[in-house]
Amino acid sequence: MQTIMEKIKARDPEQKEFHQAVAEVVETVRPALDAHPEYRHQKVLERLVEPERIIMFRVPWMDDRGEPQVNRGFRIEMNSAIGPYKGGLRFHPSVNLSILKFLAFEQTFKNALTSLPLGGGKGGADFDPKGKTDNEVMRFCQSFMTELYRHIGPDTDVPAGDIGVGAREIGFLFGMYKRLRNEFTGVLTGKSLNWGGSLIRPEATGYGCVHFAAEMLAVGGDALAGKTCLVSGSGNVAQYTVEKLIDRGARVVTLSDSSGHICDEAGIDAQKLAFVMRLKNVQRGRIQEYADAYPGTVFTPVDPTRSSNPLWEHAADCAFPCATENEINGEDARHLVAGGVRLVVEGANMPTTPEGIDHFLDAGVLYAPGKAANAGGVAVSGLEMAQNSMRLHWPREEVEGRLQMIMKNIHKNCLAAAERYGSPGNYLVGANVAGFIKVVDAMLDQGLV
Known part of the structure; x- marks a missing residue:
């Protein structure tokens, strides 16, 4: 375990948030590794901590004064063992590789806990929507999507909102994606209700x-x-x-x-x-x-x-x-x-x-921990994807009922995993172990990929 952390820190010494997220998981899944020698033999931890793909790109856009601005865009496609990459887009000045890698790493286990077929990803830009006009935000989102659209799709990578990305930004991003691809698909979640969004998603x-x-x-x-x-x-x-x-x-x-x-x-x-x-x-x-x-x-x-x-x-x-x-x-x-x-x-x-x-x-x-307690957002994003695929719109009662059942199941699975691996009542251990086992078992089923 120590060797793994030393390698991560030596390779990316500046990524402190990512180191923190990985260390928390590494320290708590030791009992699962001891119970499954094949995990160590197949180097699942070494594979888990490396994103399957990192995409970085520039985002040029014009402000209202007619002056060109340039930001940096990212998409971290962390793990697709269970399903297409799924995770939000964050627009905030603090966005960097370390923060997005930690978020994508956490998202992988969070999505696994929901029991929905979703992999883990995260993305965003060091753009700050605060103080910008609607037209400036629109121009930025359109420029951002002119690169991102090449890497996402309803069966590949399905972004959503996060800090700085709400219904306004999702609308601008989706409009540009639709124009570029000439298709109306559930490629983004958090959409407005009148064009494919799900009830309860904001909540x-x-x-x-x-x-x-x-x-x-x-x-x-x-x-x-x-x-x-x-x-x-x-x-x-x-x-x-x-x-x-x-x-x-x-x-x-x-x-x-x-x-x-x-x-x-x-x-x-x-x-x-x-x-x-x-x-x-x-x-x-x-x-x-x-x-x-x-x-x-x-x-x-x-x-x-x-x-x-x-x-x-x-x-x-x-x-x-x-x-x-x-x-x-x-x-x-x-x-x-x-x-x-x-x-x-x-x-x-x-x-x-x-x-x-x-x-x-x-x-x-x-x-x-957040990977268990705040999984409701991605759970309903998954339900939004299902509704989009079937061209259906479920009533509020059905979506909230499904959300409550998913959170009950996450709670039950966390307690069961904590009990099984020697830490009864410890939700941190339970969440990490339950998510970890589901992801790595899927990885092993699919061979060395």
């Missing part, structure tokens, strides 16, 4: 996260009703996590964005959440405006000199990190435990550092 990651949390609590005879919850972020995942928590009777007191966080001790109700959705989805405003609209709410701006996030210092029962990677470090984890949090469910991808995870597990906190 799926947040809803699935809360369904998973409810299953975790139900094992001990508990429920979300009456629980005080901390939620980070204020985008799609955070919004629908809050919505489903409200439905289940929980009290949510925080939300955040890159400028800071709000704490509303009265609780964010349906009316306040509707304000947040208008603010972030339509007006593209800042979360501080919530505090201006609702007296009694405290807004705390980001302090770049602090090593911890004050959002995680509020007393609560449950925490749902739904913003971005590594937003909870060891110090944050200690604050959460000291504040009474006994359940942490990840709505974002890898939002907790290794030190933070270790502290949660040592403190006996119920901890659900």
